[in-house]
Amino acid sequence: MKRTFIFSFLLLGLASALTAQNQKITLEEIWGGAFRTEGMDALHSMNNGQQYSVLNFDRNSRTTSIDKYDYKTLEKVETILSSGELDGIQYFQSYEFSEDESKLILATEVESVYRRSTLGVFYVYDIESKKLTKISDHKIQEPTFSPDASKVAYVLDNNIYIKNLEDNGLAQVTSDGEKNKIINGVTDWVYEEEFSFVRAFDWNKSGTHLAYIRFDESEVPEFSMDVYGQSLYPTQQVFKYPKAGEKNSEVSLHVYELASKETSNVDLGNAYYIPRIQWTSDKNKLSAQVMNRHQNDLKLYFYDAKNKESKVILEETDEAYIDITDNLTFLNDNSFVWTSEKDGYNHIYLYSKEGELVNQITQGDWEVTNYYGFDQKTSRIFYQSVENGSINRDIYSIGLNGKGKVRLSSGNGTNDAVFSTDFTYYINTFSNARTPYKYTLNRAKNGKEIKEIVTNEELRSALTNYELSEKEFSTIRVNGNDLNMWTIRPKDFDSSKQYPVLMYQYSGPGSQQVANRWNSSNDYWYQMLAQKGYIVVCIDGRGTGFKGADFKKVTYQELGKYEVEDQIAAAKQLASLPYVDEERIGIWGWSFGGFMSSNCILKGNDVFSMAIAVAPVTSWRFYDTVYTERYMRTPQENASGYDDNSPINYASNLKGDYLLIHGTADDNVHVQNTMRMAEALIQANKQFDWAIYPDKNHGIYGGKTRLQLYTKMTNFIDQHLGDKIEESLELKEIKN
DSSP, X not given: OHHHHHHHHHHHHHHHHHHHHTBOOOHHHHHHTTTOOOOOOOEEEOTXXXXXXXXXXXXXXXXXXXXXXXXTTOOEEEEEEEGGGSTTOSOOSEEEEOTTSSEEEEEEEEEESSSSOEEEEEEEEETTTOOEEESOSSOBEEEEEOTTSSEEEEEETTEEEEEETTTOOEEEOOOOOBTTTEEESBOOHHHHHHSOOOBOEEEOTTSSEEEEEEEEOTTSOEEEEEEOXXXXXXXXXXXXXXXXXXXXXXXXXXXXXXTTTEEEEEOOTTOSEEEEEEEOSSTTEEEEEEEOTTSOEEEEEEEETTTTEEEEEEEEEOSSOOOOOSOOEEOTTSOEEEEEOTTSSOEEEEEOTTSOEEEEOOOSSSOEEEEEEEETTTTEEEEEEOTTOTTOBEEEEEETTSOOOEEOOOXXXXXXXXXXXXXXXXXXXXXXXXXXXXXXXXXXXXXXEEEEEEOOHXXXXXXXXXXXXXXXXXXEEETTEEEEEEEEOOTTOOTTSOEEEEEEEOOOTTOOOOOSOOOOHHHHHHHHHHHHTXXXXXXXXXXXXXXXXXXXXXXXXXXXXXXHHHHHHHHHHHHTSTTEEEEEEEEEEETHHHHHHHHHHHHTTTTOSEEEEESOOSOGGGSBHHHHHHHHOOTTTOHHHHHTTOGGGGGGGOOSEEEEEEETXXXXXXXXXXXXXXXXXXXXXXXXXXXXXXXOOTTOOSTTHXXXXXXXXXXXXXXXXXXXXXXXXXXXXXXX
């Protein structure tokens, strides 16, 4: 009896283990956070280069603290500040040190405005005296210390103010700010979204001058969105949104002198855009990057605040467009580091303070993908690149003279770094398709790993219980190009059977979806679909990034032409494979990807039988100036480029099953796109499915929204691609 019991127990255990290894992924797990990775909170490297600070939140007491850690030991050294010590503040949501680390700005009651902009109630905390000072009784934007931490500049109601922390005096720098008309010191909607910054003012090195951009959006057309909310009557959100070909804000650059309280206008010629301003290492020299409307002529100006003269130091032109970056770095002598695609690939250059080229620091038929900074002490540049293949990322250092390059990372996949202030250490984040995020402490000199910080071994172990398929990387030859591709097949894939295929798409200019990195939430969804019997494929076609300027910019003035041609051609190749059911090839995408999936099912209606488009652009005439005109010029100049590639003009081509999804509060890609697409399909007498999410923005999230959304998409895929999976598999076997 005893032996029988043990044997039965072993059998039960074996059965349980086998069952565990075949556990199926569910949508509830994906959107409930079951596969969330452990990471590191954003850290601030202290000036000494040996320590860093992190914002920690205590869930039990609901208090926050700023804690200091040692790089060498990773042990906590001290608590700089806890909200439990403060009167009137239960917790703060973020913090910022002054340059000398003597004071902190604490953010409370933060609320979002748009993608990057926020409003909040802010305080200054003096670390030595422990004095807490409220900056303003109102919700303000972008409070920023002067270099000596004696003042804070901020924006309130589109005007700039400077608070003197020593005597609580308040200086109003501008007074003409007005909603939907004049903005001083922070960006308008389109600058924030497309030039990726909010704070449009900057202190000089001595704190004697404040430079700022003024936006006159008086003549920019207004866009309004209904907000349904919970009240009896909906409200409207009205804001300035310049659509392609319409008027932009008129921008101007100004410098305010604190001593005289005088404001000077900076002459920038016929500047149409001012996407970056930055004071140089010289306290009197302000730099400004200026572009024309086509964004193919970039000028770097130096303005001398002393003699009030401006001069073009550097100019770059391109037949297509020039991307704006945050890589401009001034050395002590005011020479500067700059990145450019002028040799056909994105590389790092060194220029003298007069704007003369000293040397090209990096070169080769590969791209620099991130610039980390310059170590003045060792005269070395730190950067990330795709030297090890366009789907991988590695970290390197190199001398300012372009010699002595050292590869610091070792793992084959995606490496990223956060360096200590003095470039002694860096925290490396590594992942690939098989390895969840791993954080390690490394020496910046040689990349040597000092110790592991976070490994995500618990997640890796938990995933061994699931039926997961390998993400296979390859290339596919399409229209004369070798395109990067990944494939996820069912775990029990059998080449003698036939499977439906779902293609995922984005393809926005310079983007990348085929990358050797750890799973996003969508990857788990693809695994779930593979468990159901689908093959999931993603291909980065022409126009995507990190393979050189020519490959990326071939789509100029024709967004949606070559990208769609590549997806259709790739789908035809997939359809020719013996294990693919050519009658069941679907495609889906979000935003630019929704634009792509819509075009694919319309222009490739003989290949694609199903498409899902989430928050799609359906005509580039509806999208904003900065993004659209960068790649298309204006509709007035390039009407055919706009109309020949807009899904709303091909509604009559629809043959397959089409699901259209949008949030009504999408301030980015307006629901107007979906409404006009729906009307075009209705007038073409085409049947389609759609889902509208009330008061949801471009991300369509909140509460159980994502779970409901992905349940809807999964059901749609099952209904139109998967309802005959078993039949297809059995039919193939019979044929064989």
